[in-house]
Amino acid sequence: MRNFRRDGVHLFVLAWALCALLVTVLWGMGELQRLRDEFESVAQRAHAMVARKLDQNESVLSSVDALMAASRPFEASELSTFARELLPHYPQLHSFIFFQSVPLAERPLFLRQMSSKFGETFYIRDFDVAGSRAWRPAAARSQSLVISMLEPDRPEAGPMFGYDIWGDAYFRPALSRALETGQRMASGAFELHEGGGRAYLLFQPLFEDREKAPGKLVGVVGLVVFCDRLLQAPALESLLPGLDLTLYQDGVLAPGAPLFQRLHTSSERDWWPVLRRLEARLPLSSVAQPFVLGVARDVRVTDLALLPWLWQQSLLLAFFVFAGLVHLQRMALRHERQQSDEAIFLQSERASVTLSAIHDGVIILRQDHAIELANPMALELMGMAAEEVVGRVCHEVFHLQAELAAELAEDPIRECFRTAQPVVLAERMQLTSARGQIRSVEGGVSPLFSREGRLIGVVCALRDLGPLRQRTVAALEASESKVKEHLEKLSHVARLHTMGEMASGIAHELNQPLTAIANYCQASIQLLEGVEEAPAQVNAALRLAVAQAERAGEIIKRLRALVSKRAIETRLIDLNQVVGNCMFLAEYDLKERGIEVVQLLSGYPVAVLADSIQLEQVVLNLLSNAMDALRDEPMMKRHVIVHTRREGKKAILEVRDTGRGITPNSLEVLFHPFFSTKPNGMGLGLSICQTIVEQYGGLISAENIPASGACFRIELPLSRQGEPDRSAVPSPDGCGAGV
Numbered sequence: 001m002r003n004f005r006r007d008g009v010h011l012f013v014l015a016w017a018l019c020a021l022l023v024t025v026l027w028g029m030g031e032l033q034r035l036r037d038e039f040e041s042v043a044q045r046a047h048a049m050v051a052r053k054l055d056q057n058e059s060v061l062s063s064v065d066a067l068m069a070a071s072r073p074f075e076a077s078e079l080s081t082f083a084r085e086l087l088p089h090y091p092q093l094h095s096f097i098f099f100q101s102v103p104l105a106e107r108p109l110f111l112r113q114m115s116s117k118f119g120e121t122f123y124i125r126d127f128d129v130a131g132s133r134a135w136r137p138a139a140a141r142s143q144s145l146v147i148s149m150l151e152p153d154r155p156e157a158g159p160m161f162g163y164d165i166w167g168d169a170y171f172r173p174a175l176s177r178a179l180e181t182g183q184r185m186a187s188g189a190f191e192l193h194e195g196g197g198r199a200y201l202l203f204q205p206l207f208e209d210r211e212k213a214p215g216k217l218v219g220v221v222g223l224v225v226f227c228d229r230l231l232q233a234p235a236l237e238s239l240l241p242g243l244d245l246t247l248y249q250d251g252v253l254a255p256g257a258p259l260f261q262r263l264h265t266s267s268e269r270d271w272w273p274v275l276r277r278l279e280a281r282l283p284l285s286s287v288a289q290p291f292v293l294g295v296a297r298d299v300r301v302t303d304l305a306l307l308p309w310l311w312q313q314s315l316l317l318a319f320f321v322f323a324g325l326v327h328l329q330r331m332a333l334r335h336e337r338q339q340s341d342e343a344i345f346l347q348s349e350r351a352s353v354t355l356s357a358i359h360d361g362v363i364i365l366r367q368d369h370a371i372e373l374a375n376p377m378a379l380e381l382m383g384m385a386a387e388e389v390v391g392r393v394c395h396e397v398f399h400l401q402a403e404l405a406a407e408l409a410e411d412p413i414r415e416c417f418r419t420a421q422p423v424v425l426a427e428r429m430q431l432t433s434a435r436g437q438i439r440s441v442e443g444g445v446s447p448l449f450s451r452e453g454r455l456i457g458v459v460c461a462l463r464d465l466g467p468l469r470q471r472t473v474a475a476l477e478a479s480e481s482k483v484k485e486h487l488e489k490l491s492h493v494a495r496l497h498t499m500g501e502m503a504s505g506i507a508h509e510l511n512q513p514l515t516a517i518a519n520y521c522q523a524s525i526q527l528l529e530g531v532e533e534a535p536a537q538v539n540a541a542l543r544l545a546v547a548q549a550e551r552a553g554e555i556i557k558r559l560r561a562l563v564s565k566r567a568i569e570t571r572l573i574d575l576n577q578v579v580g581n582c583m584f585l586a587e588y589d590l591k592e593r594g595i596e597v598v599q600l601l602s603g604y605p606v607a608v609l610a611d612s613i614q615l616e617q618v619v620l621n622l623l624s625n626a627m628d629a630l631r632d633e634p635m636m637k638r639h640v641i642v643h644t645r646r647e648g649k650k651a652i653l654e655v656r657d658t659g660r661g662i663t664p665n666s667l668e669v670l671f672h673p674f675f676s677t678k679p680n681g682m683g684l685g686l687s688i689c690q691t692i693v694e695q696y697g698g699l700i701s702a703e704n705i706p707a708s709g710a711c712f713r714i715e716l717p718l719s720r721q722g723e724p725d726r727s728a729v730p731s732p733d734g735c736g737a738g739v
């Protein structure tokens, strides 16, 4: 939110700055054009004014020429009168001068006439207007042009009389040209003698006979023109202040040289920097005064009309601020809409996924009872597809009714629409779909309200009771089977108990005859000791009988201990030794049946903590079963392999035979008590073996060896409590095998 606001503001500030710059440039260009137009207009007016004054100068001289032509002979007094009348009308004119032509021959006469006129001795003098400006007596020249008349004749102008202009190098070029052509000619500018500013002379040569010009030169009329007043234009100054006017002499005499410059007087606006200098050079059409008017003006900031620019900038700024606010508002609205769209999407997605995932059927109905939505579970309950359901009135698609007394109960959907209250489905409700599918359901119908609290529909939540019932039945069956199994175990325990009691009784009963047999055999041995011819075999046989009787007694004792669950004394014994003892005991039977025994015994002691007699009982049992399994095998194929080894933390003992193996069915129940495939078998051997092995934390298992016979494997925890004593020699009764 903040980001787009900041970006938006940056964008608008940038756009505003660009537009402001563009407006400023356009306004500046317009302003410059306006100032140029204004300047050009004023320059034209200045040009017209100066041209008019130049024309006036020329027409004044034309009048003089005409006047002189009319009044012959020339009378200086007439010129003086004429000049006095004219001068007040032309402020740019300083004075009228008549330079009388005095050839050398007429010089004395002229001097005399002038001396009598002024009442004093008259001299012809030289003066350098552009040089030392010192008066000196004029040299004798063949031709002199001497001032003999001056109007206005001011007292301070007295020294001017007698000035021979022909002797002034500054004026001579213009004079010569005027005399040669007989035309009016302007001189260069010079400083007036009484500090009256700059002026120039406009010469008009006068000849005696104008028709026969050049004829005899009478003299030259000189019109002294104020340069400054020529360019004086107060009206223009007020119109456009800051104008610089320059008069250039564009004639043959001094091409392009500035004759006079009238620069504007400095003012406050000169403090402002110059933006541009506007210049124009306008040639003036006068032949005698071939000048060019130069008009120039510096454009400064104060010349620019800033108010419109300020207005434009203010309007622009106001527009951008307004547009920026509108834009930000729109962006904020758009952002909010996006967020709410996202929230709506997430909510609908959550609702949709929830509806699809739950195991309850959900049906949403509109106010007109038409189905708006049915989730997958609801469709499964009805056994219909979404296209068949959505948009249709619910009662055409399904109806809910109690399993019993259906006619008495009101339809729960109608009830919910009527009461606008949640309705819980009665027990044993059934949903019957248009397809005829009937399902037992539970759940309820809830009203759906609009924001204003108006009822706009209902939501049916229905749970199929079928799977629930199935699960209940399965759980019941499982528990029944567990009870059955438990009962079987109990009966097995009871049988074992009975058998234990029986064995205990038998053991008690057998103990005495066995003791008697042992005693009788012992007595027979003692009796035979006295008889010399008694065969040694009988003595040996009797000793063996005593040993077997004692062994039988020991077995009975252990059996009673096993059944009576009395504690058995465990010792550290070597499985190799257990196997050796068993081989000794079973040797007779094995040989008799022609069975070859292979002993693969571990090179290391395979020590376990157990009772050696009990383990021997297990091994003897396995050997006995192996012998039984080999009974029907040919003599060549009667082998038993006994294998002991260590495997990690386990002590392993295997008894394998080359019989026909165990049938697959038997494998599963081999260790069950009373399982036997033998005609006279008790089916207790393996069961007892399992009890003994498991008593020591071990495991007994059986498997078939492919193309061979059965293999019984005993795993017992390997003991690390030192090496067992392997030196003990097995005794005939096996009791000495313990370590």
Ligand code: ADP
Pocket: 625, 626, 629, 657, 659, 660, 661, 662, 666, 670, 675, 676, 677, 678, 680, 681, 682, 683, 684, 685, 686, 687, 710
């Ligand atoms: P009994 O020997 O009295 O039958 P057991 O518990 O010792 O009881 O044996 C149960 C059954 O296991 C036997 O009846 C026999 O079917 C089977 N069985 C045991 N050992 C072997 C073996 N080595 N080969 C084949 N079957 C055997």
